[in-house]
Amino acid sequence: MVLKYICLIRHGSREKYGDVKVTKIGSFNDPSDWYGHLHGPDDQLTATGRQQAQELANYLSSSHPEISAVYTSRHYRCLETIKPYVEICERDGKAINFRLDMGLSEWRRVDRKQARIPSIRQLKEYHPTLDAQCQSLCNPLGHENLDEFYARNAYFLANLIQSLDNDPDGPESVLLCTSASNIAWMARILMGKYPKNSMERDFSVPAISFYKFARRHVVPVNIDAGEKTPLGYPRVEWQNGTSIGGSWEITHNAECNFLSTGSMMLWTPSDIPKSLPPFEALQIPEPGFPNFFDIQELNSAAMTGPRVETETTITSTAVEILV
Structure with a gap:
């Protein structure tokens, strides 16, 4: 079946941002010390963010019933955002392919710390039907x-x-849950728009904002x-x-009218730190910080004793066994 729609959703209001209302179109700069906190790179949603996730689930199930596949970033805030929708689908007996893909990971910038990738055991405990063992379509290869990016x-x-396109049982419509910068860049790519100034405010991305792209003309995808690229990604013409894969038309652009909170936590491409050079040196990322699941387990171990087991862990390049 040929893919007809690509839907994008940003995660909900997260702890390190807090519940910030959008009062005007403007930049929302990252406080420089967020990524120095233990769980800053992989924090959870706020109570408002969890409410937004439930409202998103209700909206998607009623207004976009054609979605039958969900791909999510491995970041906890994205998993937490999309889980209520998957639960509604499963409760209603709707077949939904729910999988994690490393290609949706947040921008791996040199100025940003990365949390450790959750293990398969952690992900399966979080949601049993999450396909955590599938091979990712793309893996981040280093600082970008x-x-x-x-x-x-x-x-x-x-x-x-x-x-x-090549899967005879593939979905007609797919939903991707990721971070703000990924959405702005993917929107540009689907529209074939490459602004001379990468910080142009052509796409604004509030929390839980919904985007939908309809495929108007189909051509085979060409991957050379x-x-x-210098980092190792195959070049794709766009x-x-x-x-x-043809031409895509945006039919829903930063839609938030299903949220009782309205627009929150606005991000625009202009929020890229001015200190980040556009052609920074490629570097090997440092070892990851604990992810959200690690932190919960460390807190639990402090009360009940350590958990000793062999687990399968997803890495950015392969699946390996760690003790």
């Missing part, structure tokens, strides 16, 4: 400058569209595996007005 998102989308 602006061009490499474009390349990763383009390669992920190309792999997604190609794999679903022989030509790669910048000259021809988008990936």
